[in-house]
Amino acid sequence: xxxxxxxxAKPETAVRKPDGGKGGSKEVGMDRKxxxxxxxxxxxxVPTLVVLAIVILYPVINxxxxxxxxxxxxxxxxxxFVAGGFAGISNYTHWLFQQCTGPGGxxxxxxxxxxxxxxxxxxxxxxxxxxxxxxFETLLGFWMAVIMARAxxxxxxxxxxxxxxxxxxxxxxxxxxxxxxxxDGIANTLFNTSILWTxxxxxxxxxxxxxxxxxxxxxxxxxxxxxxxxxxxxxxxxAKVDGASTWQRFRLITLPLVKPxxxxxxxxxxxxxxRMYDLPAIMTGGANGTTTLSILVVNQxxxxxxxxxxxxxxxxxxxxxxxxxxxxxxxxxxxxTASGGARGKNK
Amino acid sequence: xxxxxETATAHAAAAKSVARRRERWASSRTYISAxxxxxxxxxxxxxxxxxxxxxxxxxxxxxxxFTHVTWDNFATAFxxxxxxxxxxxLLNSLFISGVTTIxxxxxxxxxxxxxxxxxxRGKFLVLGMILGASMFPGVAIVTPLFQLFTxxxxxxxxxxxxxxxxxxxxxxxxYTLTSFFREMPWxxxxxxxxxxxxxxxxxxxxxxxxxxxxxxxxxILAFIAAWNEYLIASILSSDATQTVTVAIAGFTGSQPHxxxxxxxxxxxxxxxxxxxxxxxxxxxxxxxxxTAGAVK
Numbered sequence: 001x002x003x004x005x006x007x008x009a010k011p012e013t014a015v016r017k018p019d020g021g022k023g024g025s026k027e028v029g030m031d032r033k034x035x036x037x038x039x040x041x042x043x044x045x046v047p048t049l050v051v052l053a054i055v056i057l058y059p060v061i062n063x064x065x066x067x068x069x070x071x072x073x074x075x076x077x078x079x080x081f082v083a084g085g086f087a088g089i090s091n092y093t094h095w096l097f098q099q100c101t102g103p104g105g106x107x108x109x110x111x112x113x114x115x116x117x118x119x120x121x122x123x124x125x126x127x128x129x130x131x132x133x134x135x136f137e138t139l140l141g142f143w144m145a146v147i148m149a150r151a152x153x154x155x156x157x158x159x160x161x162x163x164x165x166x167x168x169x170x171x172x173x174x175x176x177x178x179x180x181x182x183x184d185g186i187a188n189t190l191f192n193t194s195i196l197w198t199x200x201x202x203x204x205x206x207x208x209x210x211x212x213x214x215x216x217x218x219x220x221x222x223x224x225x226x227x228x229x230x231x232x233x234x235x236x237x238x239a240k241v242d243g244a245s246t247w248q249r250f251r252l253i254t255l256p257l258v259k260p261x262x263x264x265x266x267x268x269x270x271x272x273x274x275r276m277y278d279l280p281a282i283m284t285g286g287a288n289g290t291t292t293l294s295i296l297v298v299n300q301x302x303x304x305x306x307x308x309x310x311x312x313x314x315x316x317x318x319x320x321x322x323x324x325x326x327x328x329x330x331x332x333x334x335x336x337t338a339s340g341g342a343r344g345k346n347k
Numbered sequence: 348x349x350x351x352x353e354t355a356t357a358h359a360a361a362a363k364s365v366a367r368r369r370e371r372w373a374s375s376r377t378y379i380s381a382x383x384x385x386x387x388x389x390x391x392x393x394x395x396x397x398x399x400x401x402x403x404x405x406x407x408x409x410x411x412x413f414t415h416v417t418w419d420n421f422a423t424a425f426x427x428x429x430x431x432x433x434x435x436x437l438l439n440s441l442f443i444s445g446v447t448t449i450x451x452x453x454x455x456x457x458x459x460x461x462x463x464x465x466x467x468r469g470k471f472l473v474l475g476m477i478l479g480a481s482m483f484p485g486v487a488i489v490t491p492l493f494q495l496f497t498x499x500x501x502x503x504x505x506x507x508x509x510x511x512x513x514x515x516x517x518x519x520x521x522y523t524l525t526s527f528f529r530e531m532p533w534x535x536x537x538x539x540x541x542x543x544x545x546x547x548x549x550x551x552x553x554x555x556x557x558x559x560x561x562x563x564x565x566x567i568l569a570f571i572a573a574w575n576e577y578l579i580a581s582i583l584s585s586d587a588t589q590t591v592t593v594a595i596a597g598f599t600g601s602q603p604h605x606x607x608x609x610x611x612x613x614x615x616x617x618x619x620x621x622x623x624x625x626x627x628x629x630x631x632x633x634x635x636x637x638t639a640g641a642v643k
Binding site: 160168180219 | 391465514
């Protein structure tokens with residue numbers, strides 16, 4: 001995510017900024033100040049980085065090492081004990097090319113129904129959920145944000161209400177919608193249908209998507225709202241005077257100005273959706289075409305650590321690539337927006 | 348002449364009334380939209396509470412208000428005879444989320460201060476790393492941690508749940524606090540020093556009161572994030588250290604082979620109401636904290 005942050009160049013400009021315009025003579029003093037500040041900063045930041053290295057970097061490196069070894073334990077096919085040992089990239093090809101070990105030790109394509117055969121379908125399911133939920137969340141979130149940005153009596157009630165779905169734990173959300181979508185549940189009663197919601201692919205996916213959209217749209221809406229509120233009102237006034245229609249004002253002012261906030265919101269949500277686990281795990285247990293990559297990893301952990309480590313590494317790489325694409329090509333510059341526009345108002 | 352002014356005023360009046368009507372239409376449209384959003388957000392939650400108080404026999408009764416009110420479901424939710432240890436799970440979650448929050452704040456406050464206040468090389472890199480860490484998929488660390496904790500007999504311990512939680516709560520803490528700190532009027536500290544305060548006094552009397560709400564809001568966000576965690580807890584917890592999210596996912600009712608909907612809704616209500624109350628009280632602060640990292 002630090003992809004387009006040039007560690008050499010940008011801090012320079014950021015540092016010079018506060019001094020900018022005051023001439024070069026002060027820069028020497030700044031450099032010394034920078035040095036002492038740098039030492040203090042290191043002292044303050046290093047503990048956090050060390051902790052993060054222990055809880056994230058160490059497990060990730062561990063996972064990569066594990067993923068290069070064979071699963072220990074009884075071979076499910078031959079029934080003989082496998083002691084582990086170096087496996088090369090066979091755990092990766094196991095998932096990517098769906099190669100399993102046959103009864104005679106030869107490489108065969110994984111029989112349908114085994115976890116190994118589910119990698120690509122799970123990837124597809126994960127991306128399907130991600131694209132559909134983020135699409136609806138962006139659309140609805142934008143609408144909610146626009147309404148919340150308006151001044152009207154009772155606006156505080158609206159703002160309080162949207163926080164409720166956000167505050168409910170996802171596990172509870174899953175159980176709540178599982179109940180709503182029960183066969184005798186309120187959804188079927190209201191719409192006078194008799195759908196077995198979690199019983200087949202289409203309805204099961206729809207139920208999960210609806211639950212996810214309900215739970216996370218408010219977060220999206222609040223992020224977009226914050227972006228909307230950064231737009232100065234006089235721009236709209238000026239455009240109105242110039243005769244711009246509502247649609248023109250939206251397309252030519254609101255959209256481009258809210259875009260940075262919007263892209264960051266979409267980036268956050270996309271990365272979050274790609275690791276979706278709680279809702280499908282609790283609502284369907286991954287049945288009926290709702291097995292996401294995270295569910296597949298967890299199912300695999302119970303069978304063999306090493307293939308699970310390979311799969312979680314693949315999942316991590318997929319998410320990293322998506323984040324990279326967002327930051328690099330779609331202009332979702334989370335670092336810059338989050339760092340408070342360090343160029344603009346660094347003191 | 349007079350007729351012309353008259354028509355002009357008539358026109359103006361007509362235009363004004365059109366504008367007013369349009370305004371009224373726009374505002375009523377706003378209200379309708381707002382009402383739809385409020386209902387969409389609150390009705391499922393309301394349905395959970397209604398069901399939580401409803402007699403098991405009327406689980407699927409579609410009546411939209413409180414009927415057949417009973418506390419039985421709450422009793423079931425806390426009934427250890429039926430295998431539900433919601434009380435223990437609540438304490439576990441409270442402890443795990445609390446310790447996670449405190450540890451994250453202990454480290455995060457200093458890092459955030461440096462990121463918000465000091466100029467140094469590599470600041471963007473550090474910020475990028477911390478943001479990256481906050482979006483890190485939990486599933487990528489759960490496999491090695493599971494193996495590690497199994498080999499050192501840590502599965503089912505509290506530290507086995509607190510340590511992985513730090514991985515996403517600490518980055519969240521740092522970047523939320525960073526954006527809060529950046530907004531603070533630090534000049535006041537200098538002003539206080541000039542007015543004769545010692546460094547300690549300036550910190551105690553000026554900075555602390557200013558920073559306290561920011562730290563408190565961040566603590567709430569961190570706590571909620573830890574409280575809601577499910578994936579890692581479902582793998583690394585034992586019966587004794589089970590968190591509320593795991594407990595609710597695996598609820599059992601009075602009838603075997605029958606989903607105990609009402610009891611689950613009761614448990615969900617117990618778990619959710621404190622959060623909802625907390626969030627509503629600190630609404631403004633929380634919204635600021637939620638969006639701080641992303642937009643400003």
